[in-house]
Amino acid sequence: MSLPVAEENLEQHLPLEFSDEKESIKITGFWMFLVTDVLIFGSLFSSYAVYRSAFAQGPTPNQLFTFGPVILETLLLLTSSFTIGLAIYAMRKQNKKALMAWLVVTLLLGAGFVTSEVHDFVGYVASGATWHQSGFLSAFFFLVGTHGAHVTFGILWAVTLLIQVARRGLTPITARKLFTFSLYWHFLDIVWIFIFTFVYLNGKIV
Amino acid sequence: MPSFVQYLIRTLFPHDVLRPTELGADVMILATGVIIVYYLTKQKKWLYLWNEWLTTVDHKKIAVMYLIAAVAMLFRGGVDALMLRTNLALPTTPVISDLEYNQVFTTHGTIMIFFMAMPFIFALFNAVVPLMIGARDVAFPRLNAMSFWLFAFGALLLNISFVIGGSPDAGWTAYPPYTGLLFNPGPGENYYFLSLLIAGIGTTMTGVNFLVTTLRMRAPGMTLMKMPMFIWATMATSALILFAFPPLTVALAMSLFDRLFGSSFFTLAHGGLPMMYVNLFWLFGHPEVYIVVLPPFGIFSEVVATFSRKALFGYSVMVVSIISIMFLAYGTWVHHFFTMGAGPAVNAFFGLSTMLIAIPTGVKIFNWIFTMWGGRIRLTTAMLYQLAFIPTFVIGGATGILLATVPADYQLHNTYFLIAHFHNVLIGGTLFGLLSGMYYWWPKMFGHKLNERQGQWAFWLYFIGFWVTFGPQYLLGLKGMTRRIYTYPLGFGWHELNVISTVGAFIMGAGFVVMVYNVVWSLKYGEKDLTGDPWDGRTLEWALPSPVPEYNFARIPVVTARDAWWDMKQKGQTLANSLRPEDMRTIELPKNTPVPFLLGLAFFVVGFGMTFQWWVIVAFGAAGVVASLVYSAFDYDEHKHVGAEVIRRTEAALGRLQG
Ligand code: HEM
Ligand SMILES: [Cu+2]
Numbered sequence: 001m002s003l004p005v006a007e008e009n010l011e012q013h014l015p016l017e018f019s020d021e022k023e024s025i026k027i028t029g030f031w032m033f034l035v036t037d038v039l040i041f042g043s044l045f046s047s048y049a050v051y052r053s054a055f056a057q058g059p060t061p062n063q064l065f066t067f068g069p070v071i072l073e074t075l076l077l078l079t080s081s082f083t084i085g086l087a088i089y090a091m092r093k094q095n096k097k098a099l100m101a102w103l104v105v106t107l108l109l110g111a112g113f114v115t116s117e118v119h120d121f122v123g124y125v126a127s128g129a130t131w132h133q134s135g136f137l138s139a140f141f142f143l144v145g146t147h148g149a150h151v152t153f154g155i156l157w158a159v160t161l162l163i164q165v166a167r168r169g170l171t172p173i174t175a176r177k178l179f180t181f182s183l184y185w186h187f188l189d190i191v192w193i194f195i196f197t198f199v200y201l202n203g204k205i206v
Numbered sequence: 207m208p209s210f211v212q213y214l215i216r217t218l219f220p221h222d223v224l225r226p227t228e229l230g231a232d233v234m235i236l237a238t239g240v241i242i243v244y245y246l247t248k249q250k251k252w253l254y255l256w257n258e259w260l261t262t263v264d265h266k267k268i269a270v271m272y273l274i275a276a277v278a279m280l281f282r283g284g285v286d287a288l289m290l291r292t293n294l295a296l297p298t299t300p301v302i303s304d305l306e307y308n309q310v311f312t313t314h315g316t317i318m319i320f321f322m323a324m325p326f327i328f329a330l331f332n333a334v335v336p337l338m339i340g341a342r343d344v345a346f347p348r349l350n351a352m353s354f355w356l357f358a359f360g361a362l363l364l365n366i367s368f369v370i371g372g373s374p375d376a377g378w379t380a381y382p383p384y385t386g387l388l389f390n391p392g393p394g395e396n397y398y399f400l401s402l403l404i405a406g407i408g409t410t411m412t413g414v415n416f417l418v419t420t421l422r423m424r425a426p427g428m429t430l431m432k433m434p435m436f437i438w439a440t441m442a443t444s445a446l447i448l449f450a451f452p453p454l455t456v457a458l459a460m461s462l463f464d465r466l467f468g469s470s471f472f473t474l475a476h477g478g479l480p481m482m483y484v485n486l487f488w489l490f491g492h493p494e495v496y497i498v499v500l501p502p503f504g505i506f507s508e509v510v511a512t513f514s515r516k517a518l519f520g521y522s523v524m525v526v527s528i529i530s531i532m533f534l535a536y537g538t539w540v541h542h543f544f545t546m547g548a549g550p551a552v553n554a555f556f557g558l559s560t561m562l563i564a565i566p567t568g569v570k571i572f573n574w575i576f577t578m579w580g581g582r583i584r585l586t587t588a589m590l591y592q593l594a595f596i597p598t599f600v601i602g603g604a605t606g607i608l609l610a611t612v613p614a615d616y617q618l619h620n621t622y623f624l625i626a627h628f629h630n631v632l633i634g635g636t637l638f639g640l641l642s643g644m645y646y647w648w649p650k651m652f653g654h655k656l657n658e659r660q661g662q663w664a665f666w667l668y669f670i671g672f673w674v675t676f677g678p679q680y681l682l683g684l685k686g687m688t689r690r691i692y693t694y695p696l697g698f699g700w701h702e703l704n705v706i707s708t709v710g711a712f713i714m715g716a717g718f719v720v721m722v723y724n725v726v727w728s729l730k731y732g733e734k735d736l737t738g739d740p741w742d743g744r745t746l747e748w749a750l751p752s753p754v755p756e757y758n759f760a761r762i763p764v765v766t767a768r769d770a771w772w773d774m775k776q777k778g779q780t781l782a783n784s785l786r787p788e789d790m791r792t793i794e795l796p797k798n799t800p801v802p803f804l805l806g807l808a809f810f811v812v813g814f815g816m817t818f819q820w821w822v823i824v825a826f827g828a829a830g831v832v833a834s835l836v837y838s839a840f841d842y843d844e845h846k847h848v849g850a851e852v853i854r855r856t857e858a859a860l861g862r863l864q865g
Contacts, residue, residue, distance in 0.1 A: 003763060003764070003774065003779040003780065003781060003784040004763075004764040005761040005762060005763060005764060005785075005789070006425065006426045006761070006762040006763070006764055025345050025418060025422045025423070026345075026346070028345075028418050028421065028422055029345060029346060029349075029414055029415070029418045032413075032414040032417055032418060032448060033414055035448050035449075036410055036413075036414070036448055036451070036452050037452075039448070039449055039452035039453065040452040040455065040456060042452070043452055043453045043455075043456040043457075043486060043489075044456060047456065047460075047471075047482060047486070050479065050482055051471075051477070051479065051482070054477030054478075054479060055477060056470070056475070056476045056477035057476070058476075058477075130468075131463075131467075131468070131469045131470065132468045132469065132470055132476065133470070133476060134470060134476055134477045135470050135471060135476065135477035135478050135479055136477065137470075138460075138463070138469040138470045138471050138478075139471070141469075142459075142460065142463070142469070142471075160836060160839045160840070163840075164839070164840065168842075173842065
């Protein structure tokens with residue numbers, strides 16, 4: 001007559017970040033958060049597409065953009081996506097030192113990206129192309145700026161992760177945090193590829 | 207007086223917050239505040255408030271806080287509604303001016319949708335979802351508390367606009383150029399955008415939380431097709447939130463940037479495109495109406511099965527229709543602005559896609575009716591709402607189809623016909639559903655029933671009041687009365703119908719009073735629920751004692767059938783009669799934390815500072831936000847353990863242990 005009841009904890013053999021049920025659920029949660037972020041960028045991209053030719057009195061994309069810095073930013077960010085991959089690889093190998101080193105490299109590449117982008121923005125504004133000038137510029141700054149803000153936030157996040165790993169080593173919790181950070185970072189990289197294609201390339205060519 | 211103080215007074219208390227209505231409200235707010243502070247101090251309850259409520263991460267307590275907030279907001283939104291209706295009954299002697307009327311209909315709509323319906327839904331999600339799926343809490347208890355406090359402080363921010371600085375006045379949809387700086391200086395619209403942004407972050411996180419909870423936290427054996435229908439509704443609603451709130455966030459942010467930082471998204475000069483706002487808003491807005499109606503669909507599916515003593519008819523068809531409603535909801539947003547003139551092809555497409563939604567909705571209606579068919583029906587308050595809902599919602603849906611007929615919509619758009627339509631679905635569907643859920647789950651949340659006789663009085667007042675209010679509005683719409691007007695000339699034949707409608711509104715107001723009386727009376731004298739299963743329920747929450755102990759389930763049951771608890775009762779295998787003292791284990795529970803509350807507070811400071819563009823205050827708030835986030839990143843002490851012995855004692859005291 002007795003009811004079957006579940007065991008409290010089940011042992012599993014999974015990567016460290018998935019080994020604890022709670023941490024694994026948090027990874028699912030992070031994917032869901034990424035969905036909302038995809039939708040945010042989706043809305044920004046579609047707005048950009050609509051505002052694409054609302055130049056008013058302001059400059060056109062062709063007049064505004066210069067390729068040099070954009071290529072540099074692309075290289076920096078794409079490389080950082082590779083190095084965060086190496087960092088996670090090191091994490092799976094339980095190599096804390098290598099992990100931290102690659103994380104620092106990632107972080108520096110990200111910082112280089114942000115610096116170059118801020119430099120671009122300052123240049124645009126100095127040449128009079130503020131977002132007040134036109135719907136196009138508003139949409140451009142909002143889209144690209146939101147991505148830049150994400151990268152900046154990511155850098156600060158990575159700093160807190162470095163401290164946590166240094167203090168606590170590799171546990172299911174720190175591993176999960178690092179893993180979600182890597183998801184976030186790859187995601188920003190993908191968004192940048194779209195920005196590069198639809199904003200910069202498209203703006204220069206069309 | 208130093209000029210600084212004068213500046214402060216002029217900014218915080220301009221003319222439009224010094225009208226008699228606002229001053230009256232000031233007095234009431236102050237008086238209530240003093241009473242609360244006095245009571246808390248006298249009873250030495252401050253610490254209790256902090257430890258048990260403000261820092262809690264227990265989903266059951268968060269549910270109670272959501273519920274209190276929702277009922278308070280129902281009151282505020284209701285008072286707004288009565289002010290609007292009073293004006294329309296007296297066209298020759300308006301009680302409030304045109305400007306104040308604009309503010310009141312704006313706060314009415316905003317509050318009812320974002321700060322009444324949404325928290326009411328989250329109250330019921332929090333109260334029952336973990337219990338129904340056999341879980342100890344939601345997937346992310348701390349995030350859950352953060353969501354609540356972001357909502358609560360967002361609501362506070364919108365509500366203080368009324369007495370500090372001036373309310374928003376561009377409608378709940380906040381279209382540009384009404385919200386543009388050029389036509390609408392002053393803090394009102396800043397309040398609107400900031401409060402919705404803050405609450406919106408909370409709502410998005412709630413969506414994430416409940417999606418993951420229903421996906422990953424179900425008891426062993428509860429496969430997707432064994433989930434209660436309310437859980438399906440929760441899942442679909444959460445998914446809708448995930449996809450709908452981001453466009454809203456973007457639209458609100460753009461409007462705010464236009465106002466505060468001089469961008470040109472929706473301005474009339476510099477290539478701004480106001481229709482872009484309208485698109486983004488309704489890309490959110492139409493899914494939003496399903497976000498507020500799917501949970502009631504879920505509630506009704508539980509209520510009708512319980513009170514008909516039958517399993518839900520056509521379960522798998524119900525699942526399919528919920529999912530198709532979820533997808534279709536994204537493909538209809540243009541029906542809110544057919545008159546934009548996007549051309550016959552676009553309008554025809556969106557007209558058709560809108561009508562398609564009626565099909566899965568109709569299927570659900572039939573399934574509820576077939577569930578009742580041949581069942582042994584008990585006419586409780588919860589069930590009465592169900593019975594009222596069916597015809598009311600059918601009529602609301604039918605008038606929606608009329609509006610989706612493009613040529614007809616060119617006539618009816620933004621008339622009282624539209625107003626009647628959406629109140630028909632929002633009150634007849636959403637509100638009736640939520641009230642049904644409240645009466646149904648009240649014993650589980652509070653350990654006693656709500657008095658049935660009083661509850662039925664409230665029900666009849668609401669139901670009759672609803673039809674007296676909104677029936678005439680269909681006719682008014684057909685006679686050409688447009689929405690958002692504070693008075694009208696007498697010769698159009700509108701006056702009598704408006705008077706009837708206002709009478710109806712006051713009947714609904716009486717319903718609210720009776721309902722509150724019902725709640726207060728029952729807190730004291732309500733029949734205690736000693737069994738934990740007062741309605742002879744079918745789903746797992748009724749397996750637990752009422753109110754539920756902190757850890758929910760002493761042991762997590764294994765589910766083998768769809769109506770899990772009903773099945774266990776049939777087999778005589780309930781938790782209560784099968785757990786022995788030696789079965790108890792140590793349990794891990796989330797630990798209280800002040801961070802969510804402080805995070806909400808910090809966001810509030812940011813919002814308030816931005817509203818008045820006081821950047822020093824913004825900087826303080828932002829520092830608070832960062833500090834809260836960093837603190838919680840380094841806080842690894844998230845859990846506490848409840849020993850087996852404690853659980854043994856608690857369960858024994860509840861009479862739920864064998865031997
Ligand atoms: C079969 C179902 C439905 C159909 C065919 C339908 C159709 C429509 C159409 C065509 C409009 C736009 C009318 C206009 O602006 O001229 C509209 C407006 C609206 N509907 Fe529905 N609707 C349905 C169900 C619902 C439900 C379930 C809700 C909410 C629970 C809802 C809430 C609203 C709201 C809030 C508005 C307008 C808000 C505003 O403009 O301020 N509708 N509906
Ligand atoms: Cu709609």
